[in-house]
Amino acid sequence: MTTRIYFATKGLGQISEQDLQQALDCFNLGALVQFHRTAEGVMGQTLLVQTTEGEFILKGNPLYNGQFQEEQFFVEQLAARTTIPVPVPYQIQEDTELLGWSYVMMPKLPGSHLYDxxxxxxxxxxxxxxxxxxxxxxxxxxxxxxxxxxxxxxxxxxxxxxxxxxxxxxxxxxxxxxxxxxxxxxxxxxxxxxxxxxxxxxxxxxxxxxxxxxxxxxxxxxxxxxxxxxxxxxxxxxxxxxxxxxxxxxxxxxxxxxxxxxxxxxxxxxxxxxxxxxxxxxxxxxxxxxxxxxxxxxxxxxxxxxxxxxxxxxxxxxxxxxxxxxxxxxxxxxxxxxxxxxxx
Missing domain, CATH: 3.90.1200.10 (Aminoglycoside phosphotransferase (APH), C-terminal lobe)
Incomplete structure (x- = not known):
């Protein structure tokens, strides 16, 4: 995809707490405390998730085949090549049975948005x-x-x-x-x-x-x-x-x-x-x-x-x-x- 332009998204739809907990369990990320959709999440694909282990971003329902693999590649390369903080580990769950689509779990990074x-x-x-x-x-x-x-x-x-x-x-x-x-x-x-x-x-x-x-x-x-x-x-x-x-x-x-x-x-x-x-x-x-x-x-x-x-x-x-x-x-x-x- 990289250089193609997408103007729409399928979004995440409704996600139950039970399903989200199972999604967390796949990566041993603790017990769910709360979650909500991010204010400026990329095309409606992201949730901010708080657990007993910390805060994470769930990104799901890819816009195209390979979206998450592409982002994972660049995240890992930039982590190795630069001093700029990126969300590592960037963990992909490719199985679509649980939530209906593949998803990613990554750590929430610290700091503030300039648009705030x-x-x-x-x-x-x-x-x-x-x-x-x-x-x-x-x-x-x-x-x-x-x-x-x-x-x-x-x-x-x-x-x-x-x-x-x-x-x-x-x-x-x-x-x-x-x-x-x-x-x-x-x-x-x-x-x-x-x-x-x-x-x-x-x-x-x-x-x-x-x-x-x-x-x-x-x-x-x-x-x-x-x-x-x-x-x-x-x-x-x-x-x-x-x-x-x-x-x-x-x-x-x-x-x-x-x-x-x-x-x-x-x-x-x-x-x-x-x-x-x-x-x-x-x-x-x-x-x-x-x-x-x-x-x-x-x-x-x-x-x-x-x-x-x-x-x-x-x-x-x-x-x-x-x-x-x-x-x-x-x-x-x-x-x-x-x-x-x-x-x-």
Whole structure:
């Protein structure tokens, strides 16, 4: 799945305490105390479970065959390759008899979500700045994992399988596919298509210079990590948990910058967006001068891809929050230019 996009889920349905206790017993995780659905659980797949042995996350009813095996692979690899906390052990129960579907049990990681409004009220301006730096540093560390070929994990083969064709073929093909898919829900004019093609052509060289490809989480957003300040209070902020890794692949890590940048801008914090982008670029430039040279062009294309997906979703669901008569190209252009200005 990795790079495919899912807009729906089957959810977990109703689960009895008795069945949940049996699910816990499979991994000797103690007696059930209480459980509830997580507020921002991935597509309705997760429960927070408290037992006499601690707190755990149950993730069930996979969206596709191999979802849990894929996430387990990336969890275990990141645990071995980075200092970033991930949910290990990630234990899979493949038997579907008990709950009607396979499931995973993993430890609940400590820390707070940045989307939590109560937590937000405790943060100072300095805290926000330090957290923006930590997010940039976390991505830089994730992107240190490099492989020769762009591709995704295949749970059947149990290895990274290269994309058909080059990374550029896959990326540009995906962008064009979703642009034309948006025609089902909205008007995409010939001028829109020409403008997108022009951006792709101008940035093509930026994706042809590298002979290696890096780990890309694919969904680096506030719902998928936790932050924490260790004792004593003067200690620095850190990422205390990273999860939901089934959109990971190997390509250009710059793609991971788009969602945090967008969130900062939605919160009217261009200063934090700029800090986040600059700090990441500084970390990358220290290790990869070539990538640094083409940073702006690569970021432009990933922002364009993000805008296409957001346009399509908003049009399909009727949640358009901008001028209804604004066509795609000028709408996307004004956002992309705003972000790129932050790099100056």
């Amino acid at each position: 409004p109560v937590f937000q009220t405790t943060l100072t301006s300095q805290d926000h700045e330090e957290i923006a730096d930590v997010l940039a540093e976390t991505l830089a560390e994730l992107h240190h994992w490099k492989v020769p070929d762009a591709g995704e994990y295949d749970p059947v083969a149990d290895k990274i399988m290269p994309f058909a064709g080059s990374y550029l073929d896959w990326l540009y093909g995906s962008i064009r596919h979703w642009l034309h898919d948006a025609e089902k829900y909205s008007v995409i004019t010939d001028d829109d298509v020409r403008w997108v093609d022009e951006q792709l052509k101008q940035s093509e060289a930026a994706f042809l210079v590298s002979s290696v490809h890096e780990f890309v989480m694919g969904d680096f957003k506030v719902e998928n990590f936790l932050v924490q300040k260790a004792d004593p209070p003067a200690s620095p902020w850190k990422i205390s948990g990273l999860f939901d890794l089934t959109t990971a692949y190997f390509g250009d890590g710059t793609a991971d910058l788009t969602k945090i940048t967008a969130r900062y801008l939605r919160e009217d914090r261009p200063d934090l967006a700029a800090r986040f982008l600059h700090h990441y670029r500084e970390k990358v430039c220290a290790d990869d001068v070539e990538k640094c040279i083409h940073f702006r062009s690569r970021l432009l294309i990933h922002l364009l891809y993000q805008r296409i997906l957001w346009w399509s979703e908003a049009k399909a669901t009727g949640q358009v929050t901008w001028e209804a008569d604004l066509s795609f190209a000028p709408w996307a252009k004004q956002y992309i230019e705003k972000v790129l200005t932050l790099l100056d």
